Amino acid sequence: MEKVFAEIEKKIPQKREGMKGKVYHWLKRAEWPVISKKDAKDLQDSLHKLETELGIAINVDIEYISRTVLERVRANEILEWLEGHSFDSEQSEMQSDLQTKMTAGTGTHLLQSKELKEWLADGEASKAFWCRGARGAGKSTQISAVICNLESKWREGVHSSYEERAMGYTYFYITPNCLKDLTASKIIITLLLQLLKQVTSGDSDPNKASFPQAIIDLAGPSVRSGRIPLRQELTKAFIESAKCQQFPKGVFLAIDNLHLLPVQDRSDRATDLIEGIYEFLTEVQRSAKIKLLLCSGNAYMNHFLGDTEDIKPFELAATPQDLKTYLNHKIEGEDPKARRFRADLRQEEGLTKEMVIEELIAKSDKSFLLPALQMKELFNSSRASSISDVLKSLPPTFLDIYQADLSKIRDLQHEESLRAKIAISWAYFARRNLSAYELECAVSFGRANQGGNLPRRMNTIKIDKILDWCQGLLILSEDVESNGEDLILGGSTRVQFVHSTVYELLRDQLDLIQRIEEDIARECITYINETDLTEIVSDDVSSRGWREAKARKYGLLSYSAEMWGFHANRANNSEIDDLAIQLLQQESKLEILLDKLPKGASTYGEGDLLTAMGFHVAIHFNYLRVAKLMVDKGLGQINPETTVQTFEGDIIESKTPLMWAIISDAKDVSEWLVQTGANPNIKIENWSPLHWAIAKGKYDIAKLLLDNGADPNLQTSDKNETPLVFAAILGLLDISKLLVNYGASIAAHDIEYMTVAHHAARAGQLPFLQWAIDQGCDPQAKANGNTTALSAACYQGHTKLPEQIPTILHTGDGSKTKERVTEWVQVKG
Known part of the structure; x- marks a missing residue:
């Protein structure tokens, strides 16, 4: 008994002066022998329990701090990852600028309208809101008023409970400046980033980012690998995020300036952009938690929506x-x-x-x-x-104004009317908005110039006079800033139609649009031919100074070299084809033409350009008629005997014509080359044409190659990677199924013995991983260093691992595997 009392005394503070009440008097009076053995044991147990709970509390606090730090690091990683693939800074500046310039009282009608209030509060999936009007009508200002109102409400309730928070808000303003790099994925990423910043501003603990689980799941397999998720994955993450507890009242989404999208452009890139945005809006529209506001000119919106039932906007008209x-x-x-x-x-x-x-x-x-x-x-x-x-x-009305302006153009003096029609025709057919200087050169050149000198800066018709002749149908875009690439004197102010409706209204005005494709193609080719390169000599085709010199002396040269082939191809005119062949045989002009081809790891390298010929330029433009004529004339080869050339002692290995066609998205030329006997199994710089087709995600080209003898198991020369490995890394299930149907081995491995399961797991391609295992790929196979698919995935720190990877890989006890994986990921940081 005495030993028990002694142990108890050690655990009771010696300073009893602070004790009050019954406890103090009881201890003071008590003589240990009067306490029963059972009472002493209960007291000892209680003190042990208190000691244990105190230790647990300390450990929990340490664990909480550790997890908070880890979550903050991961949150910052996610934010940095998204910011690197978004237009976040530009969109923030745009919104700030719009709100700064907002006239007092603007948007009051919209914010107070019963229609808008009921629409925002509606808990069911509802129609999109449609704010339409001409340029300068105040559409963006109206949207800014709504965004500003929602932002203010969010700040007021930023530290409230989740249930009391205001509606989330996201917005994207399509500007001419962002069109160059615009993709549907970048729009969605920008919107996701806006949601995350609202979450971080609304969390009661500034060091902890309670991101929606959908975004965490999306970022897990992507942040460290640096990959951009598929558009469908981004769309799903955005919709799921709008449903999460951080946004109990849903999310407001506004897309402004839809009429700036390149609906006239028939290139693969433009088509993918339009289809991607449409698919995203269609999915968003079906969610009851997202309220979608679309802003655009009415003619374009009708074209964009067509007769579909997926998106049915209701209009908002202005009041007096x-x-x-x-x-x-x-x-x-x-x-x-x-x-x-x-x-x-x-x-x-x-x-x-x-x-x-x-x-x-x-x-x-x-x-x-x-x-x-x-x-x-x-x-x-x-x-x-x-x-x-x-x-x-x-x-x-705008239609009446347009008709009146056309009448004024026709009533001008003959030369002024002709030049106005030329300017409008160039603006209509050009594949991008021309700069003011480019339009000056276009109007001062060609048929209107009647064989005069090549227009220079000092002898062009000035833009103000051209715009006056066009009676307000053409205007200067004031919101485009120079990106340093246009190199046009006086900045890169662009010329555009006053409103997108003009495109629709001009379709039937053939007497006004006098410059059809063949005219523009002829003038581009002539402009290139008449350019005197002896005045702007340079040994470096990528030299910025050289390109600046071109822009100063020859204002239309940059556009002509960049776009002539597209106009010539669409002209479908034998005379233009002959002019094109003559141009492509001039080695002195290749420096100009190649300078405008895209460079980069995913397209052409500098070595490719050094070995390129006129034949390659024709392929780049998907100019099938001229490509055929060049082969017939001996100016190009389907299967060149060698692709290796030497320049100043360096051995350069260029891509084959078929590879150029695949990289250029030249579908017509690709089909012709394959059907004419182009070798589908040649390897240049380690890759075959099939590898390139998969890297570009081209299902049709991949099938074409396989139908014509491409080896589905051909390995790269450096890492022994089969086409199926490329598909695994990119998560291309459709192409993968195609490859397997044509005999691709699901068990193939690379030089490090990594299977497609390793590559899919490491890239976070979970649907592909499940499919590969179902096809018989061994989930337990070990690569060099005893690396399994699970450890390869863990190394990337994927947050989906504990719940999904173990199940997919059939690794036994899911709960134990989850604990091991979670512990492993935390150790690796």
């Missing part, structure tokens, strides 16, 4: 209050034209600002077409009549 806010802002502006207008207005008897606004409102139709062009006409300093007369003569 919105129009008054807009018109007041324009008339009360501080620019010289507005000040002069107010001065003229004061001279008008019986006419006030309010009367002008009411008249303009009466002339605005229900489609939210604010009278931007009508205001321009009122502010026109060259008008001869009074404001009252101009006001009475204004047409009421």
Whole structure:
């Protein structure tokens, strides 16, 4: 008994002065012998329990801090990963700029409308909201008002419980500046990044990012491998994130300026972009937790949606209050034209600002077409009549304005009318927006120039005069900044139609569009031919200084070299084909042509360009007619005897014509080359044509090659990787099934004995991994270093591992495997 009491005393603090009440008096009075053995044992157990709980509490606190640090590191990794593939900074600047410039009172009607409130609160999947109108109508400002309102509500409830938080908000403004690198995946990634930043701002613990599980699952197999998930994976993650507890009231999504998307462009890249965005919007529209607002010109939106039942927007028209806010802002502006207008207005008897606004409102139709062009006409300093007369003569709708402008163009003097039609034709058919200087050169060259000198900076017709001739149908884009690549003097201000509707309205105006494809192709080829390279000599085709010199002396040369082949191919004209062949035989011009071909690891390397010929340039443009003619004339070979050439002692191994065609997405030429006998099993720089087709994700080309004798088990020369390994890394299930159907070995391994299961697991391609195992790939196979598919996946730190990898790999006790994997991943950081 005494030993028990002694142990108890060791655990009771010696300083009893702090003890109060019954405990103190009981201890003071107690003589240990009066305590029963059972009481002493219970007291000892209780103290042991307290000691254990204290230790656990300390360990839990340490574990919590460790996990918090780990989660913060992982959160930062996810944010950095997404930021590297997004337009986040540009979108933030755009939104900030729009809100800064927002006129007081703008958007009040929209925010207070019963229609919008009921739509946002609707818990069921509902129609998309559609805000449409002409350029300058205030659509983006309206959306900004909604975003600003939602952002304010989110900040007010940022530290509230999940149930009390406001609606999440995401937005994407399509700008001419981002179109060059725009993909559907980059749009979705930008939206996901916005969601994550709201989550981090809304978490009660600033060091902990409670990201939606869907995003964590998506990032796990992707962050460390650096891969960009498939568009379908990104779409699923976005929709699932909108359903999670962090956004109990769902997410608002706005896509603005849809009319800027390149619907006229028939290239594979443009087609993939349009289809990708449409598929994303279709899936989003089906979610009850996402409210979708689309913003665009009406003509384009009709084209974009077509007759589909998937997306059915309902319109929002402007009210007189919105129009008054807009018109007041324009008339009360501080620019010289507005000040002069107010001065003229004061001279008008019986006419006030309010009367002008009411008249303009009466002339605005229900489609939210604010009278931007009508205001321009009122502010026109060259008008001869009074404001009252101009006001009475204004047409009421955009269509009427357009028809009136066409009449004005036809009524110009012959030379002015001709040059206006040339400018409009170039803007209509050009494969990208021309810079102001490029359009000056285009209008000053060719048929309108009547055999004159090649236009230079000093002898072109200036852009202001050209725009005046076009009667407002063409304008300068003010929101495009130079990216350092255009190298056009005076910046890279682009010329565009005043509104996307013009494209639709011009379709039937053949008398106005006098420059068809063959005319533009002929002028591009002629421009290249007449360029004097002796004035701009350089040994380095990638030299920035050389390209700057070209831009200074020959404004249309950059566009001509970049796009001539596309226009020539679409012209379908034998005369143009002959001009093309003549151009491609001039070695002195190849420096210009090759300079405009894309460079990079995924396309052409510098060595490829050094060994390229005119035949390769024709292939790049998918110019099948000319490619055939060049082979017939002995200017190109289907299977060149050697692809190895020597330059200054360096051995350069170029790609074969078939490889060029695959990399260029030249489908027509690819089919012709294969059917004409191009070798599908040759390997250049380790890869075969089939490897290239899979790397580009081209199912049709891969099938074409396999149908014509491509070996599905051909290994790369450096790592012994089969085409199926490429498909595993990229997660291309359709192509993989195709390869297996043509005899690809599911058990093949590379030089390190890694199977397709290893590669799929390491890349986080779980659906592919499941399929490969179902096909008989050994999940327990060991590569060099005893690496299994599971350990290869663990090494990448995939957060999906504990739940999914063990099950897929059939590794026995799932719960134990999950614990081992989780512990392994934490140890590896």
